[in-house]
Amino acid sequence: MTLVTEVRLRRVLDSRGNPTVEAEVTTESGGFGRAAAPSGASTGEYEAIELPAEEAIAAARERAVPRIEGQVYAGDQRGVDAALRGADGTPDFSAIGANSAVAVSMAAAKAGADMLGAPLYQHLGGAFRGDSFPTPLGNVVGGGEHAADATDIQEFLAAPVGAPSVADAVFANAAVHAAVADLLAERDIPAAKGDEGAWAPAVADEEAFAIVAKAIDRVEDEVGFDIRMGLDVAAAELYDGERYVYADTERTTDEQIDYIAGLVEDYDLAYVEDPLDEDDYEGFAALTDRVGSRTLVCGDDLFVTNTTRLREGIEVGAANSILVKPNQIGTLSDTFDAIELARANGYDPVVSHRSGETEDTTIAHLAVATDAPFIKTGAVGGERTAKLNELIRIEANA
Ligand SMILES: O=C(O)[C@@H](CO)OP(=O)(O)O
Numbered sequence: 127m128t129l130v131t132e133v134r135l136r137r138v139l140d141s142r143g144n145p146t147v148e149a150e151v152t153t154e155s156g157g158f159g160r161a162a163a164p165s166g167a168s169t170g171e172y173e174a175i176e177l178p179a180e181e182a183i184a185a186a187r188e189r190a191v192p193r194i195e196g197q198v199y200a201g202d203q204r205g206v207d208a209a210l211r212g213a214d215g216t217p218d219f220s221a222i223g224a225n226s227a228v229a230v231s232m233a234a235a236k237a238g239a240d241m242l243g244a245p246l247y248q249h250l251g252g253a254f255r256g257d258s259f260p261t262p263l264g265n266v267v268g269g270g271e272h273a274a275d276a277t278d279i280q281e282f283l284a285a286p287v288g289a290p291s292v293a294d295a296v297f298a299n300a301a302v303h304a305a306v307a308d309l310l311a312e313r314d315i316p317a318a319k320g321d322e323g324a325w326a327p328a329v330a331d332e333e334a335f336a337i338v339a340k341a342i343d344r345v346e347d348e349v350g351f352d353i354r355m356g357l358d359v360a361a362a363e364l365y366d367g368e369r370y371v372y373a374d375t376e377r378t379t380d381e382q383i384d385y386i387a388g389l390v391e392d393y394d395l396a397y398v399e400d401p402l403d404e405d406d407y408e409g410f411a412a413l414t415d416r417v418g419s420r421t422l423v424c425g426d427d428l429f430v431t432n433t434t435r436l437r438e439g440i441e442v443g444a445a446n447s448i449l450v451k452p453n454q455i456g457t458l459s460d461t462f463d464a465i466e467l468a469r470a471n472g473y474d475p476v477v478s479h480r481s482g483e484t485e486d487t488t489i490a491h492l493a494v495a496t497d498a499p500f501i502k503t504g505a506v507g508g509e510r511t512a513k514l515n516e517l518i519r520i521e522a523n524a
C-alpha cells in the first residue's frame with residue numbers, strides 16, 4: 127500500500143549555495159521518494175511564497191506532516207496536495223512555504239512511482255507516455271538578475287527545434303554553449319558564467335545577439351538540423367513602472383513591443399518569454415497579436431503557473447505559451463491543472479527549472495508525463511545536466 131508512514135524534511139544546498147528544502151516520503155510497504163525545492167532569483171510578484179528554508183521546514187513539520195503521515199496515500203497525488211493546501215490554509219503557501227510544499231508534493235509522487243515500480247513520468251502521465259519528448263531550450267548567454275554586469279536580457283536560449291531526438295537536442299545546446307565560448311575568445315571578451323551556467327559577458331544585448339546567432343549557425347552546419355534562438359527578456363525586472371530601462375536606452379511600452387517584434391523578425395526567434403511587465407496583459411496581447419503566429423510568446427512572471435492568472439490571459443489573448451514551474455504554485459496537482467488549462471486553450475506549456483536548482487530531476491519527468499513540447503533547463507552545469515541526462519535516459523528506456 128502507498129499509505130504515507132513518514133515525511134522527513136531537511137535543509138540541503140542549492141546550486142547558488144543557499145539552503146533549500148529537501149523532503150523524503152516513505153510508504154507503508156517501503157516505497158520511497160526524495161525531492162528538493164528549487165529557488166528563483168527573478169521571481170514573479172504573484173508566485174507562491176518561498177520561506178527561509180529553516181522556517182519552512184519547522185512550519186511544515188508542525189502543520190503539514192501530521193496531516194500526511196498515516197493519513198494520505200502517496201499514490202493519491204490529489205490527496206497529498208489537498209492535505210498540503212489544507213495544512214497551509216493560505217492561497218499562496220505563506221504558512222508552510224511553497225518550498226516545503228513542493229518538496230513534499232514531488233517526494234510523494236516519487237514514492238507513489240516507487241511503489242508501482244514505474245518511472246515517475248509513467249506514474250504521473252500514464253502507461254502510454256515516454257515516446258515523445260520536449261525540445262530543450264538551453265540558456266547559452268545571460269545576464270539580468272542571474273549575473274552582474276552582463277546583458278540586460280536575462281536569457282539567450284538555443285532552441286534545437288529540428289533535432290531528431292532529445293539526446294541530439296541536448297548535445298546541440300551544449301555545442302552552442304561551447305561555440306559561444308569560442309566566439310567570445312576570438313573577440314577577446316572575458317566571460318564568467320551566470321547562475322544557470324550561461325556565459326555572462328559584459329556586452330550590450332546587440333553584441334550578444336550577434337554572437338549567439340553566429341554560434342547557432344556554426345552548430346547548425348555541424349549537426350545538420352534546425353536550431354533557432356529564443357529569449358527570456360524577464361521584462362518585469364527592467365520595468366520601472368513607466369519605462370523599460372536598458373543600459374543604453376529606455377523604452378515605453380509601445381517601443382518595447384516594437385523592439386521585441388523587430389527582434390522576432392531579425393533573429394527569427396522561436397520563443398520569447400516575458401517580453402513585457404508581469405502586470406501588462408494588454409501589452410502581451412498586442413505583441414501576441416503581431417508575432418504570435420510565428421513565435422511562442424510565453425508568460426512566466428505573468429502567469430506564475432497559476433490557473434487564475436492564466437485564465438485572465440486566455441480571455442484577452444495575452445500569449446500562446448506558459449512557463450511551468452511547480453514551485454511557483456506549490457504542488458504538482460496545481461501544476462498539472464495549469465498545464466491542462468493551457469493545453470485546452472492552445473497554449474504550449476514549457477516546463478522549467480529555476481535559477482537556483484538541485485540535482486532533482488522531477489521536471490524532466492513532468493515534461494514527459496504531460497507531453498510538453500518544450501523544457502527549459504539550462505545547457506550545462508551539474509544541476510542542469512541532471513535533468514537533461516534524465517531525459518536522455520528516459521528516451522533510451524534506461
Ligand atoms: O525567469 C526564469 O525563467 C527563471 C529560470 O530561468 O529564472 P528564476 O528562477 O530566477 O526566476
Ligand SMILES: [Mg+2]
Binds near residue numbers: 360
Ligand atoms: Mg522567466
